[in-house]
Amino acid sequence: MFRIDRNLTADDLDKALRRDVAAGLTSTPKQLPPKWFYDERGSALFEDITALPEYYPTRAERTILERRSDEIADAADAEALIELGSGSGVKTRLLLDAMRRHGTLARFVPVDVSGDFLAASAHKVAEDYPRLDVHAVVGDFEHHLGLLPVRENGGRQTIAVLGSTIGNQEPGPRAAFLRDIRSVLRPGDTFLLGADLVKDPDRLVAAYDDAQGVTAEFDRNVLNVINRELGADFDPSEFDHVARWNEKEEWIEMRLRSRVDQHVRIADLDLEVDFSAGEELRTEISAKFRKEGLIRELDGAGFALTHWWTDPDGDFSLSLSAAR
16 A cells, blocks of 8 residues: 655745755855755765765665664564655665564655655555555654654554764754654654764765765755755855864764855845855764763653664664653
């Protein structure tokens, strides 16, 4: 069975982009949220990034799932898997296969902001798993968790946030997001979280500033999105990609640094913005975690850590926590 709920329309996305660009380009310092990287071109570039030798997180998380997915499925013992920021790739299928082998999985609820992508990928899952009830939801999981189709038959549920997506939020919003996740679960339901771990800063910076320049093109692509969607006149070639390790916050920052003094007009917002030479626009943070810190954050949101898995090199973690 396949169904799709559309809680986010193209008009909703347009309004959100307008709000984020107007607020971000008039703030000090300037910044944009990373979700606007992912138009069709940006998504393709990110897929290229995951295959780069410097970019270890995707491989490390996949290794954990290849080795531990049956343990995860047994520990979760879930009737429903809800994946926030869903994909249709190898990682999701490893988890679905293991939960199906465990024998309890009946429903899969993939959630994503991209309606066309989600419809295609979720429909393919429904075709490949004909006994699985696939109920896709188009929505922004930072705002629409209350609209998720949960509790349909009372079975145990697992919410999954993979890929260290959690690291794109600063501590305050991240704490609120974890509490929101807890609010849609019952005691005994579980939360599967992928988190990148603190490691040598040189390796971290290299993962976000590869030798081939793919990440730099991905970073600058957000300017192409604003040009196309909001009638702006950014010249992406006048911005350098910068990745740096913030030791105090323990996160990677991606920025675009203006090469020259320049004046940019965003026509659809009737907004004009000046950049001085050397001024930086922050486009992403990617927080890295320590086990003890994650335990504190999960506990503060109402979760108790029950299982912890890493890849053999200890680069990445998957944790399972029970809702209290």
